[in-house]
Amino acid sequence: MADAAKPAPAKGGRANTKRELPEHFKAYKHVWVAVEIEHGAVHSVSFELLGEGRKLADKRGVDLAAVVMGDDREALGKAAQDCFEYGADCVYIACDPALKHYRNETSTQVLTDIVNTYQPEILLLGATNLGRDLAGSVATTLKTGLTADSTELAIDEDGSLAATRPTFGGSLLCTIFTLNFRPQMATVRPRVMAMPEREEGRTGRIVEFTPNIAEDDVVTKVLDFIADRDSDTAALPYADVVVAGGRGLGSVENFQLVKELAQVLGAEYGGSRPLVQKGWITSDRQIGQTGKTIRPRLYIAAGISGAIQHRVGVEGADLILAINTDPRAPIFEFAHLGIVADAVTLLPALTQAFARRLRVTRMAS
C-alpha cells in the first residue's frame, strides 16, 4: 500500500517484530485472483495473475481460486473454463444483472462478501483502472493491507506474502508485508508477469455465489460506454518490437526519429516518464512502472538513462538494445546489447540499416 514515501522503519522497530496472527485470521486459506471482465472479455492480466498465483499456491500447498463477476451466465462459464485452463483449482461465480458493467459500488460489495464468506489468505488483482478502483475499496472495507503495482511476489513458509514494488518515485525497490491482517492484498500491472501456459481441458470446482444486491438499490448508473476509436496505444504492452526515446533525444522534434525507426520495424513506440512530463508524448505512450509494462521480443531504448521505474517496465523484454552517450548510464546494467552513441545521429542510420537489411533478406528469400 504503502505510502511508499515513508522511510523504512528502524531496525528493532515494529517492522521486525512478528506478532502472532490473530486467531480469527488463522482460518484464512488459499490464493485468489479477482478476475477482470469488461464487456464479456477477460483481461489478460487476470491470466498472468493466475500464473503467478499458481506458483504461490503450490509453494504454500493450497488451492488457487478465481472470482468471476458479471451478468451473462454463459460468458461467466466460459471465463471460468479459461481460469481452470490457466491454473485455477476453483472458481467462484457471482452472476447478477446488476453486475453487467463494472461499478465500484456493486463489485466492492460482492467481492467483499465472497472474501468474508470463503476467507482467502491472499487476494490478487490487476493494477488496471478497474483493479485499482476495486482493490482500494475492498482493502479499506476489510481494513487490510494492499500493495499497489507489485513487480515481484513471493511467499514465506508461514504464508506471509512478500510484495516488492518500486518506491521513492521509482528510484529504489521495497518489499512490503501485511503481517497481521488477512487477506493479504496486492495488485500487479498488466504484462509484469509472464502469461502462463494454457492447459487445454483442465477443469476444477465451481462455487456459485448469490450476490446480495439489487439494481434498484444501486446509486450509480452506467449511461453509456464509448469504446476507444484509436486502439493503437492498447497494442503497446503486447507489441513484439518496441522503440522508445528518452530525454537524451534533446528535443520534441527528434522524437520523430523514434517513430521513423518504429515504422520500418512495424513496431510500437513509446517514451520514458520525463517525456510525458515535458509533454512530448501522451501518458498512454509512457513505458515504465507508472506507464505501460512491455514484454517485447526486441526493445530499443534510445537516449533513456534507465531509472528503476523504467527498468521494471521493460525487464520482461527478450532482447534490450540501449543507445546512450553516457557509458555509465544505469540502462547498460540491464540491457543485453549496448552502444555508446548519440541517439539523434544513430537512429536515422539505424532506420536506414534496418530498411536495407530487411529488403535484402526479403529479396534473398
Add this chain to the structure above:
Amino acid sequence: MHIVVCIKQVPDSAQIRVHPVTNTIMRQGVPTIINPYDLFALEEALRLKDRLGASVTALCMGPPTASESLRKALTFGADRAVLLTDRYFAGSDTLATSYALSMALTKIGEEFGTPEIVFTGKQTIDGDTAQVGPGIASRLKLNQLTYISKIVVTDLEAGRITVERRAETGTQVLATKLPVLITMLEATNEMRRGTIAQALEAARAEIITWNAADVGIEDLTRCGLRGSPTIVKKVFAPTARSEAAEMIAAEGTMDAKARAVVDAIFGRAPGVEDDLTARALHHYV
C-alpha cells in the same frame, strides 16, 4: 456548494537522489511541490466554483512545512486551507492515511459545511498507489468516481452528477448522487495562474492547522506506523543482470555503427529477423 480538494506535498521526483552506498534517499535540498496529479483536481474544483459558485477548501496531511503547498493552493484560488499535522501520523500507509483524512473531512464538514464533492488526484508521484482516494470514499460512504476525464453535468438541486470515466478500453459515462469522491485523470485541464491579488492574500492567509485530537481521533493506534497494516521490511537497489551488456564498439561512420547494431540484434534474435522479413513481404504483396 462546498468542495474539498485533498493535496499532498511531495518531493520533486525528478530531483531525488539515492545515496550510492547506503541506498537511502538524500532528502536534503530536494525541493517539494504539490503532487502534480493533484493540480488537475484543484483546477477542476476551481472551474466548478467559476461555473456554479462554490467554496473550495484545500486539505493536506503532512509535516508543518506542507503549509507551503497549501499557500500555493490559495494563490490558485482556493478559499480555505487546512493542514492536518501530527507526529502520530508519521509512517502512515494508505489505510492509516485515509483514516486520518476522513476524520479531517468530517471535521471540515462540521465546521464549514458538508462537502458535496471531495477531489483527489489519481495518485501521487511518490507513492504511486492510487489508494487513498478510494480509501476516503469507502470510509465516508461517498460515491466513488475514479479516473474522471470530464464532469458533464452537476445538478446541485437534484443532488446528481454525471461524469466521464476512463476505463480500460473506452470511456464510461456514469451518473450518480452527491456527495461523491472524484479522482481526476491527468491532462484533463490546465492549472490557471493565480492573480497577484490572490498571491498577496494567500501570503497573509491563515492556514488552519489541526492535529489528531483536533479532528476527534481518540485511538492513536489507528494512526501512523501503528495504524498501518502494511510493513516495509526492506528497501534496496536492484542488482545488475549477472551478464553485463555486450557493448557494440563499432569503428568508423555512423552507417558502419548502425550495421553493427543490426548484425548484433539479428545475431541474437534470428527469429525476430524472420518475422520482420515476413511482415515486410506481406506489406508488398
